[in-house]
Amino acid sequence: DSGVTQTPKHLITATGQRVTLRCSPRSGDLSVYWYQQSLDQGLQFLIQYYNGEERAKGNILERFSAQQFPDLHSELNLSSLELGDSALYFCASSAQETYNSPLHFGNGTRLTVT
């Protein structure tokens, strides 16, 4: 058990809809990362927050947004969903911002857009 909790585990929704994915980091971890994993693209970095501040942005679409709250949990909002957004979405946390700090991953949210 990594200590990172993601909800929901599965989500099925229709095109055009909006969903919110939730992540609770490990106790004490200040940094939260969001990744999208698909079969053809692998694990793609979306966005990182550190203690409530956005720190880095990857290949995140404009239809997607995220935030980290004062209690350090984070939410990833996906809107105007398309079939191609179907993927596994992972949240990870780390204690520090260093070059060798490990990421602790949750078990992901599987999003299916129909």
Next chain:
Amino acid sequence: TQLLEQSPQFLSIQEGENLTVYCNSSSVFSSLQWYRQEPGEGPVLLVTVVTGGEVKKLKRLTFQFGDARKDSSLHITAAQPGDTGLYLCAGRRTGAGSYQLTFGKGTKLSVIP
């Protein structure tokens, strides 16, 4: 273009065989990490290497960081069915200005009993 290229993409071997998987890039990394991911779960860290030429061992797994810190390899001796999974390398680039961790697409390993 993928920043980190992993090869092979798929590997199916018999129990007891040895194998090596590779992680290559044209970029220099401050550190490289290897993760293993099993179906339905998130990746789990196996090792971090930070010094060029560094070799780390974890039981039957041997990890090496290239001298120029652009590549890494993972060697498994006497593979067992429990080694089955997706092996991912991930790196943080030198001077990238962020702590973003970039992943390769992974090597999917199947060890047949």
